[in-house]
Amino acid sequence: MDNTLGDGRRTRSDPDISVVDGPVELAGGSGRVLSTFRWTESKKKVKNSEKLPQATQGPVKFDKDGSVLVVIHAKPGAKQNAVPDVSEGAVAVAIAAPPTDGEANAELVRYLAKVLGLKKSEVILDKGCRHREKVVKILASFTLEEVQEILQSAATTG
Incomplete structure (x- = not known):
C-alpha cells in the first residue's frame, strides 16, 4: 500500500514495517539526512548510491x-x-x-x-x-x- 506524505514523499506500508521512500531525517529537526532509499520492483529497499543495473552493451x-x-x-x-x-x-x-x-x-x-x-x-x-x-x-x-x-x-x- 502506498501513501503520500504532505511533502510529496511516498511511504510503503507492510503489516510489519512502514518505510519512507526518499530522504530520512534524524529526529529533532537537525536537518541531517540519514540516507535516501528507493524501492525496486521486488519491493526490496536499496541504497541510492548502489549502482542500478542497466544495459551496458555497446559503447x-x-x-x-x-x-x-x-x-x-x-x-x-x-x-x-x-x-x-x-x-x-x-x-x-x-x-x-x-x-x-x-x-x-x-x-x-x-x-x-x-x-x-x-x-x-x-x-x-x-x-x-x-x-x-x-x-x-x-x-x-x-x-x-x-x-x-x-x-x-x-x-x-x-
Whole structure:
C-alpha cells in the first residue's frame, strides 16, 4: 500500500514495517539526512548510491546524471576524420590531427558534434584527455539507441 506524505514523499506500508521512500531525517529537526532509499520492483529497499543495473552493451551508456556517454578509441594522425568501426567496447574514431597540444582532442569534439548534428558546446571530452581510450559526454537529449544508430550509420557510410 502506498501513501503520500504532505511533502510529496511516498511511504510503503507492510503489516510489519512502514518505510519512507526518499530522504530520512534524524529526529529533532537537525536537518541531517540519514540516507535516501528507493524501492525496486521486488519491493526490496536499496541504497541510492548502489549502482542500478542497466544495459551496458555497446559503447554508448547513460551517466548517473542522465546524459549520454560514448566510449571512444581515438586514432590521431589519420588522413581524414572518420568512424571506421563501432564495436561492443568502443567507437573507433580516426582523427585528422596530431596528438600534440590537445589538437586531436579538439578535432575529436568538433567531428563528433558534426556527426551527431550538435553544437561543439554540447559535446564534452569527459575522460582520457591524454589517452587513446576516451569518454565523451553528450549534453543534448538523445536516447542510447539514437546515438548508437547515428554512429553506426557514420561507420558504414564513411
